[in-house]
Amino acid sequence: MIEPQSNAKAPVPATVYTPESSLAHPARMAREMFHDLLAARELSWRLAVRDLSAQYRQAFFGFAWALILPLANTAAWIFLSSSGVVSVGQTSLPYPVYVFVGTMLWAIFMDAVNAPLQGVTASKAMLAKINFPREAIVVSGIYQTLFNAAIKVGLLLAALLLLGINPGWNLLLFPFGLLSLVLAGTFVGLLITPVGVLYTDVGKAIPLLMQFLMYLTPVVFAMPREGVAATLFTLNPLTPLIMTARDWLTGGSPEFLGYFLAVNAVSALLLLAVWVVYRLAMPILIERMSA
Amino acid sequence: MSDTLIKVEGVSKKFCRSLKKSLWYGMQDLGNELLGRRHGGNGELRPEEFWAMKDVSFEIKRGEAVGIIGRNGSGKTTLLRMLSGLIKPDQGRIEMYGQVGGLIALGAGFNPILTGRENIYVNASILGLSKRQIDAKLDEIIDFAEIGEFIDSPVQNYSSGMAVRLGFSIATALNPDVLLLDEVLAVGDESFQRKCFERLGSLLDQRDKVLIFVSHNIRQVERICSRGILLDHGHVLVDASSSEACSAYHDKTLKDDYASRRARGGFSNYTGSGEISVEEVHLFGDGSAEPTDEIVMHAPATIGIRFHCHNMIEKPEVILGFHTQDSIYVASSSSYTLSRQPDLRPGEHYLECRVPDLMLVPGIYFLRLAFLDKHRRNMWDGHKLNPFKVVQDVRTNVMHMPQMTLVDMPFSWKVDGENIPPQSNS
Numbered sequence: 001m002i003e004p005q006s007n008a009k010a011p012v013p014a015t016v017y018t019p020e021s022s023l024a025h026p027a028r029m030a031r032e033m034f035h036d037l038l039a040a041r042e043l044s045w046r047l048a049v050r051d052l053s054a055q056y057r058q059a060f061f062g063f064a065w066a067l068i069l070p071l072a073n074t075a076a077w078i079f080l081s082s083s084g085v086v087s088v089g090q091t092s093l094p095y096p097v098y099v100f101v102g103t104m105l106w107a108i109f110m111d112a113v114n115a116p117l118q119g120v121t122a123s124k125a126m127l128a129k130i131n132f133p134r135e136a137i138v139v140s141g142i143y144q145t146l147f148n149a150a151i152k153v154g155l156l157l158a159a160l161l162l163l164g165i166n167p168g169w170n171l172l173l174f175p176f177g178l179l180s181l182v183l184a185g186t187f188v189g190l191l192i193t194p195v196g197v198l199y200t201d202v203g204k205a206i207p208l209l210m211q212f213l214m215y216l217t218p219v220v221f222a223m224p225r226e227g228v229a230a231t232l233f234t235l236n237p238l239t240p241l242i243m244t245a246r247d248w249l250t251g252g253s254p255e256f257l258g259y260f261l262a263v264n265a266v267s268a269l270l271l272l273a274v275w276v277v278y279r280l281a282m283p284i285l286i287e288r289m290s291a
Numbered sequence: 292m293s294d295t296l297i298k299v300e301g302v303s304k305k306f307c308r309s310l311k312k313s314l315w316y317g318m319q320d321l322g323n324e325l326l327g328r329r330h331g332g333n334g335e336l337r338p339e340e341f342w343a344m345k346d347v348s349f350e351i352k353r354g355e356a357v358g359i360i361g362r363n364g365s366g367k368t369t370l371l372r373m374l375s376g377l378i379k380p381d382q383g384r385i386e387m388y389g390q391v392g393g394l395i396a397l398g399a400g401f402n403p404i405l406t407g408r409e410n411i412y413v414n415a416s417i418l419g420l421s422k423r424q425i426d427a428k429l430d431e432i433i434d435f436a437e438i439g440e441f442i443d444s445p446v447q448n449y450s451s452g453m454a455v456r457l458g459f460s461i462a463t464a465l466n467p468d469v470l471l472l473d474e475v476l477a478v479g480d481e482s483f484q485r486k487c488f489e490r491l492g493s494l495l496d497q498r499d500k501v502l503i504f505v506s507h508n509i510r511q512v513e514r515i516c517s518r519g520i521l522l523d524h525g526h527v528l529v530d531a532s533s534s535e536a537c538s539a540y541h542d543k544t545l546k547d548d549y550a551s552r553r554a555r556g557g558f559s560n561y562t563g564s565g566e567i568s569v570e571e572v573h574l575f576g577d578g579s580a581e582p583t584d585e586i587v588m589h590a591p592a593t594i595g596i597r598f599h600c601h602n603m604i605e606k607p608e609v610i611l612g613f614h615t616q617d618s619i620y621v622a623s624s625s626s627y628t629l630s631r632q633p634d635l636r637p638g639e640h641y642l643e644c645r646v647p648d649l650m651l652v653p654g655i656y657f658l659r660l661a662f663l664d665k666h667r668r669n670m671w672d673g674h675k676l677n678p679f680k681v682v683q684d685v686r687t688n689v690m691h692m693p694q695m696t697l698v699d700m701p702f703s704w705k706v707d708g709e710n711i712p713p714q715s716n717s
Contacts, residue, residue, distance in 0.1 A: 017376055017385040023327035043416040047400075050413045054404040129395040131376045132417050194321060198314045280324045287306075287378045288317045 022280060033279060036133040043132060044139035051140070052147055067155050070103040077103075077220045089222030093250055097163060101246050102219040104156050105181060108149045109238070110210060112185025115141030116278075117196045117203060120285075127282070128289050134282050135275075138190060145182055153178065153249075160250065170248045177245030180264045184241060187271040194281035198288060217242055237263045295388070296469055296501045297351040297374065302383035304344040304369055304525075305336060312339045331381025343369045344525040346383070351518075356495050356502040358512035358533050360540050361522035362547070367505045370522070371395065371473055374503065389468030392418065397458030403447035407438055407457055410446050414461050428464045435486070436460035456483055463490050469501045470494065491515060508617065509537050541655040541680060544616070545584060548678045561673030566604060567662050571597040572676050574658070584679045588687060588699065592649045596642040596660065598671075606632040607670065610661040611644050613651065614674070621651060621697050623659065650698050651681045688714050 022029045059065060077099045080086045091098040119137040120127065127134070153174075160167065167174070196202035215221065217238045224230040233239050240256035240263055247254040254260065307313035316337060324330065336342070344366045351357055359367045372378050373385060375393045400417045401410050411432055415425045433442050436456040438449075446454060463470075472491075494500055495515075506512050512519060512533055519536025521529040521543070529539040558569065573582035575593040586592045594611060612623025624644070626632065657678050662671040687699060704711050 015376060015387045015391070017373065017380060017387075019330040019379060019381055019383075021324050021327045021329065023325070039419075042421055046413050046416045050400075050402050050405060050409070053409075054402050057404055123400075126400050126417065128377065130393060130400075130417055131391075132419065195318070198317050277325060281321050283377065283379045284317055284320045284324065284330075288313055 023276075029276070029279075033135075033275065037135045037139070040133035040136035040139055043136040044143060047136060047140035048143035048147070052144055067152065070100065070107050070152070073103045074100040088220060089224060091222045092252060093165075094163075097160070097165060097250065098222070098246075099220050100159070101156065101249055102242065104152050105177075105242055105245050106214055106217070106219045108145065108152060108178065109181045109185045109241075111145045111148055112142070112182045113189040113206070113210065115145050116186065116189040116193045117206075120193055120197055121203075124289055128286055134279065138186070138275075138278070141189075142182060142186060145185070146178075149178055149182070156249070165250055167249055168251045170251060170253075174245065174248040177241070177248050180241050180260070180267070181245060183264065183271060184238065184267045187267050187274060190271065190274040190278055193278060194285060197281075197285045213238065237266075294352045295350050296353055297349075297388070297503075298384075298386040299350070299374075300348050300384045302344060302347045302370075302373065302380045302385060303331075303334070303342060304366075304373060304378070304381050305331065305340045306343040306369075307337075307340045309339045312337075316340075330379045334382055342525050344373075347522075347525070347527055348383075349520060349527065349530055351501050351503070353501060354495075354498045355518055356504065356516040358516035358519045358536065359503060359505045359522060360507075360509060360512055360519060360536060361528075362544070363507075364524075365522040366525040367522055368473060369525075371471055371503065371505055374469075375471055387469060390419075391469045391471065392462065392465045392467030393471040393473075394459070394462045395471065395473045397455050397462065401446050401454065401458070404445055406445055407433075407442040407449070411457070411461055414458070415464070418462060418465050420465060432457075432460045432464050435463075435490075437483075452480055452483070459483075459487060463487075463494070466494070468499070469503070471503045471505075473505045474507070488515065509540060510617075513537050538653075545655060545678050545680055548675075549584070558673055558676060560675045561671060562669065563671040564669065566601055566664075567598055567671045568601070569596065569598045569660065569671055569673065571595070572658060572660060574677055574679055584677070586649055586679060586681050588653060588681050588684045589648055589650065590684065591645065591647050593643060593645045594658065596644075597639070598642070598662075599639055600635045600637050602637050604635040604664060604670070606665045607635060608632070608663040608665075608667065609642065610659075610663070612659045613656045614659050615697065616655055616657070618674075619697065620659070621656065649681065650700060652696055652699050653681050653683045654697075655680055 022032075061068070074096065077086075077088070078096050081088045081095055081099075088095065088099075093101075116138050119141040123137055126132075127137075157167075157171075192202050192206065196206075213236070216232050216236050218233060219242060223239070223243065224233055240259040243256055244254040244260040246252070307316055320330065323332075347366075347370065359370060361367050369378075371393070372395075373380055374387065375391060375395065376387075400413050402413065405413070408429075411429065412422070412425055415428075415432075416422075420428075436453070436459075438453055438457055441449060441453065446457075449457070491502065492515075495502060502515070504512060504516055516533040519529070519531065519533035519540075520527055521536045521539050523543065528543070529536045531539075558572075561569070573595045574584065574586065575581070575595065576583045576586055577591045582595075596611075607626075609626040610623055612620055614620045655678060657674065658676040660671070660673050660676055661669065664670055
């Protein structure tokens with residue numbers, strides 16, 4: 001006999017299903033959310049281990065794939081900038097380092113954006129048939145993003161040291177930069193998931209939109225100092241995240257620290273809100289998945 | 292502690308026929324949900340929607356094994372998905388007590404590249420087991436699944452039977468208060484199915500569990516369940532003992548089959564070369580000239596076949612037999628076992644075949660009829676003709692008959708040389 005995990009000796013717990021929206025009882029909903037998140041701990045870890053080991057077991061180049069794409073991207077931009085096709089502006093760092101670090105960080109952000117929708121789509125069959133904490137898919141996606149990010153950052157650091165760039169003590173702060181990228185990415189990803197599960201258009205439109213967004217973020221371009229571009233870059237909440245993370249990794253001093261902290265606080269709140277949406281959406285989505 | 296583990300009150304659920312609309316309604320429902328409105332509106336149907344389940348109520352107590360039966364689309368799976376909390380009801384209320392385990396998908400979350408052992412951990416955590424609990428049950432799971440040394444090879448190298456065995460073995464190791472089973476016993480070979488039934492039996496012997504079993508296989512339901520709920524178009528038609536519900540299901544099938552045959556006019560379940568057209572097949576009870584669809588067990592039955600030959604047919608072979616709903620051929624007879632094979636001239640013919648003692652046990656059966664020419668080439672071959680019902684006679688005590696029996700042959704028993712006559716029903 002297996003006892004329910006939290007209230008082992010309590011009388012048989014009752015679960016009630018009614019047509020009412022869970023939002024009608026916010027306190028109960030909050031309790032259920034954190035209970036499920038707790039219950040999802042082990043499962044999300046297992047799912048992450050399952051997906052990662054399957055992913056790397058089946059790929060000949062294994063971890064190298066984490067590096068190949070940003071490296072190819074970097075090469076393209078170094079070529080574009082050195083041949084004078086595109087003028088990327090003045091950077092404090094040597095441009096190759098600037099663009100390499102930028103594309104790496106952007107790739108981590110994109111991993112986080114893609115993870116929730118990919119996870120839910122891949123688990124459709126499971127979701128339609130088994131009632132397990134739905135948070136597990138999202139948390140497992142975060143684990144996988146962090147794991148892949150760790151590999152990317154490890155390779156990045158090795159490359160930086162080879163190029164003679166010393167991050168200094170600021171490196172200790174870099175994990176916060178990384179986490180804030182994953183936090184913001186997870187928020188965006190989870191926001192689009194409910195609609196993305198219903199309509200595949202969303203999954204197709206996201207890479208396009210994200211490509212556009214990348215050019216409004218100081219990833220490959222330097223931060224513009226004046227004009228419309230400067231305003232757009234400054235309004236883009238991803239700017240402080242990318243800039244701060246890059247500065248911490250390369251020994252620069254972040255100029256947007258206050259903005260960075262504000263963006264993080266807002267994304268944390270927003271993530272909480274889309275978590276609620278995700279929970280409410282799941283039964284509706286599951287109904288349509290196999291309908 | 293209350294004894295009721297499942298309480299379903301006036302539950303309804305609507306679905307949408309069109310995919311495009313269904314997706315759009317999904318968006319609307321999502322919006323309503325976020326505004327805190329009730330799911331499913333006020334019980335009105337939007338265009339293209341229909342009630343997949345309407346006003347269903349029942350209660351299930353500890354120790355009950357309930358079979359949910361019904362034809363395709365009657366709402367069995369919808370009900371099960373609502374009970375497991377996968378989808379929300381549009382109306383009504385469902386209360387579930389205790390831990391609920393669903394065997395709706397065997398081997399959910401199996402990754403083909405990982406080994407069986409790794410997949411046990413993944414699958415069991417999806418079903419809600421912690422690592423400590425899985426560690427404790429690992430050997431039992433591997434033993435029951437009969438996987439042997441394959442446990443450390445990737446699941447993609449497993450036969451489909453092995454994967455299913457592993458899935459069942461993990462799912463039943465969970466040992467929940469309420470176990471929901473959906474058609475899962477249809478898979479696996481016979482010896483494994485027997486093992487599954489034994490495990491379910493031992494689960495039920497604990498007397499404090501609830502088993503909900505959804506199946507098309509009526510004989511499995513009769514065998515496992517004490518109570519049966521017959522669903523029809525999302526309504527509860529019968530909620531009674533499993534034998535009553537199954538018999539009602541048989542009656543319903545019979546009626547529906549007749550209705551659809553009348554609507555189509557004539558037979559459709561046949562293949563033919565065009566040399567013979569079968570016009571009528573009738574079943575007659577003992578001494579009656581009126582066709583019937585009900586025969587008493589162990590009574591005589593006569594089958595009359597009116598057919599038309601379009602040309603001269605030399606020494607045809609006629610095969611007549613009975614089969615069950617799940618296409619098990621119970622008995623058949625060939626005219627080639629007769630001493631003489633008459634030729635058939637062009638024109639109308641009437642064939643009569645008499646069974647002096649119909650030994651079929653109560654249930655629904657169908658006639659099977661085939662005409663072959665002397666080279667054993669198929670001229671007319673029909674299945675699922677004339678559904679009929681065999682009802683219990685007064686003599687035989689079916690209550691004590693072993694289950695999974697189709698034919699009631701006369702057996703006589705002697706204990707230490709002493710003849711013991713069969714028990715009489717009356």
